[in-house]
Amino acid sequence: xxxxxxxxxxxxxxxxxxxxxxxxxxxxxxxxxxxxxxxxxxxxxxxxxxxxxxxxxxxxxxxxxxxxxxxxxxxxxxxxxxxxxxxxxxxxxxxxxxxxxxxxxxxxxxxxxxxxxxxxxxxxxxxxxxxxxxxxxxxxxxxxxxxxxxxxxxxxxxxxxxxxxxxxxxxxxxxxxxxxxxxxxxxxxxxxxxxxxxxxxxxxxxxxxxxxxxxxxxxxxxxxxxxxxxxxxxxxxxxxx
Amino acid sequence: xxxxxxxxxxxxxxxxxxxxxxxxxxxxxxxxxxxxxxxxxxxxxxxxxxxxxxxxxxxxxxxxxxxxxxxxxxxxxxxxxxxxxxxxxxxxxxxxxxxxxxxxxxxxxxxxxxxxxxxxxxxxxxxxxxxxxxxxxxxxxxxxxxxxxxxxxxxxxxxxxxxxxxxxxxxxxxxxxxxxxxxxxxxxxxxxxxxxxxxxxxxxxxxxxxxxxxxxxxxxxxxxxxxxxxxxxxxxxxxxxxxxxxxxxxxx
Numbered sequence: 001x002x003x004x005x006x007x008x009x010x011x012x013x014x015x016x017x018x019x020x021x022x023x024x025x026x027x028x029x030x031x032x033x034x035x036x037x038x039x040x041x042x043x044x045x046x047x048x049x050x051x052x053x054x055x056x057x058x059x060x061x062x063x064x065x066x067x068x069x070x071x072x073x074x075x076x077x078x079x080x081x082x083x084x085x086x087x088x089x090x091x092x093x094x095x096x097x098x099x100x101x102x103x104x105x106x107x108x109x110x111x112x113x114x115x116x117x118x119x120x121x122x123x124x125x126x127x128x129x130x131x132x133x134x135x136x137x138x139x140x141x142x143x144x145x146x147x148x149x150x151x152x153x154x155x156x157x158x159x160x161x162x163x164x165x166x167x168x169x170x171x172x173x174x175x176x177x178x179x180x181x182x183x184x185x186x187x188x189x190x191x192x193x194x195x196x197x198x199x200x201x202x203x204x205x206x207x208x209x210x211x212x213x214x215x216x217x218x219x220x221x222x223x224x225x226x227x228x229x230x231x232x233x234x235x236x237x238x239x240x241x
Numbered sequence: 242x243x244x245x246x247x248x249x250x251x252x253x254x255x256x257x258x259x260x261x262x263x264x265x266x267x268x269x270x271x272x273x274x275x276x277x278x279x280x281x282x283x284x285x286x287x288x289x290x291x292x293x294x295x296x297x298x299x300x301x302x303x304x305x306x307x308x309x310x311x312x313x314x315x316x317x318x319x320x321x322x323x324x325x326x327x328x329x330x331x332x333x334x335x336x337x338x339x340x341x342x343x344x345x346x347x348x349x350x351x352x353x354x355x356x357x358x359x360x361x362x363x364x365x366x367x368x369x370x371x372x373x374x375x376x377x378x379x380x381x382x383x384x385x386x387x388x389x390x391x392x393x394x395x396x397x398x399x400x401x402x403x404x405x406x407x408x409x410x411x412x413x414x415x416x417x418x419x420x421x422x423x424x425x426x427x428x429x430x431x432x433x434x435x436x437x438x439x440x441x442x443x444x445x446x447x448x449x450x451x452x453x454x455x456x457x458x459x460x461x462x463x464x465x466x467x468x469x470x471x472x473x474x475x476x477x478x479x480x481x482x483x484x485x486x487x488x489x490x491x492x493x
Binding site: 070077 | 391394395397398399400401402403404405408412413416417
C-alpha cells in the first residue's frame with residue numbers, strides 16, 4: 001500500500017479526537033474521508049502531513065515509517081480549506097514558489113510555471129495578486145503551486161468548502177482531470193456527501209474519532225450510517241410532491 | 242469656517258516649534274521687545290565648532306536609540322511569535338505588559354540594584370539594556386497581533402512544501418512583516434529617544450543624552466541652548482514621520 005496509518009490516536013486536553021484510526025491509500029487513487037465538522041478529519045490529515053505528532057500509532061509511506069519524520073522531508077503536501085496564497089506574491093510567483101524553494105534553475109522554473117498556469121487556464125492572470133483573483137482562481141493557483149512540485153501525496157482539507165456551488169462543481173471536475181493526468185495520490189476530506197462520492201476512488205467515514213473505510217462505493221451507499229439513504233429519501237420525497 | 246478652524250489648529254500646533262526655533266536663533270530678547278533681536282546662527286555654529294558638546298550628545302543619543310530599537314524589535318518579533326502560539330498566551334501576554342504598564346522610572350528603581358551589583362550602572366551598555374527591557378515589552382504587545390492563525394498556516398504550508406526555517410523567514414515571514422518591523426523599529430526608537438527617567442537613573446548622569454541636556458539647560462536658565470537641544474531632539478521624529486509617510490502608505 002502506498003500510504004498506511006496504523007492505530008493513530010490523538011487527544012487534546014483529555015478529549016480523544018482520534019481513537020485507533022487505520023487507513024490505507026493505494027497509489028494514484030483518491031481516498032475521500034467524509035465526516036462532520038470537528039470529528040477529527042483535519043487532525044488526521046495533519047498527523048499524516050507531520051504537522052501534529054500522534055499520541056499513538058504510526059504512518060508509513062511506501063512501507064517506510066515516517067511517523068517521526070519532519071514535514072519538510074515527507075514530501076506530503078497539505079492544502080488548507082482556504083487557498084492560502086502568499087499575499088506578497090503574484091499568481092506566477094505563487095505557483096513557482098515550491099520550485100524556487102528547491103533552487104531549480106530559473107529557466108526551468110519559468111517554463112514549468114508557465115505550463116502549469118496554462119493547464120489551469122490561469123495564463124491571463126499570471127501577474128495578478130491574490131486579492132485580485134476570484135475564489136475559484138485562487139484555489140486553482142493553490143493547486144498549481146502544489147502540483148508544480150509533484151508531491152508524493154496530496155492532502156486536501158475541504159478545499160472547495162468556501163466556493164459557491166457552481167464554482168465548486170467546476171473545481172471538482174478540474175481536480176479529477178488533473179489528478180488523472182498527473183497520477184496524483186490524495187486524501188480528500190469533506191463534509192459534503194455528494195462530494196465524497198464524486199471525488200473518491202475509495203470512501204471512508206469518520207465518526208467520533210473512528211474511521212470506517214468501505215470496500216466499495218456500493219457498500220458506502222448501502223450503509224445506513226453513511227447518510228446516503230436519508231439523502232435519497234429526501235430527493236424522492238420532493239419528486240412525489 | 243472649516244478652513245479657519247483648520248488654520249487655527251495648524252497655528253496652535255506649529256507655534257511651540259516656531260518658538261523653539263526662534264529661541265535657538267535669538268541672540269538677545271529683552272523686555273519690552275516683541276521679537277528677539279538680532280537673529281543669529283551663533284548657537285547652531287557652536288555645535289560645529291565644538292564649543293558645546295551637543296553634536297557628540299546627539300550622536301550618542303542616536304546610537305543608543307538605534308541600538309535599543311534594533312535589539313528590542315528583533316527580540317520582540319521572535320518572542321511575540323512564541324507567546325502568540327503558546328497555550329498560556331493570556332498569562333504570558335499579561336507578564337509582557339508588566340514593564341510597559343509601570344512607569345520607566347519605577348522600572349529603573351526596580352533594576353538599579355541589579356545593575357550596581359553587575360557593575361553596569363552609569364554605562365552606555367547599562368542604559369541600552371534598561372531601555373531595551375521597556376521597548377522589548379512594547380514590541381511584544383505590538384507583534385502579538387501579527388502572529389495570527391494565517392501566519393501559522395503559511396508556516397506549515399512552507400514546511401510541507403519542503404522549505405527550511407531559513408527559507409520560511411527569508412521568502413515569506415520577513416517580506417510579510419517588513420512594514421510592521423519598520424514601524425516597530427521607529428516606535429521603539431522614539432520610546433528610547435525621549436526617555437529621561439530611566440536614562441538618568443541607570444546612567445547616573447554619566448551617560449548624557451539629549452533629553453537630559455534639555456533639562457540641564459533649563460535648570461541652568463539657559464533658554465538659547467535649551468531651545469537648540471530641543472530642536473535637535475525634534476529632528477529624528479520629523480525624519481521618521483516623513484519616512485513613514487513615504488515608505489509605509491499601507492500602515493499610515
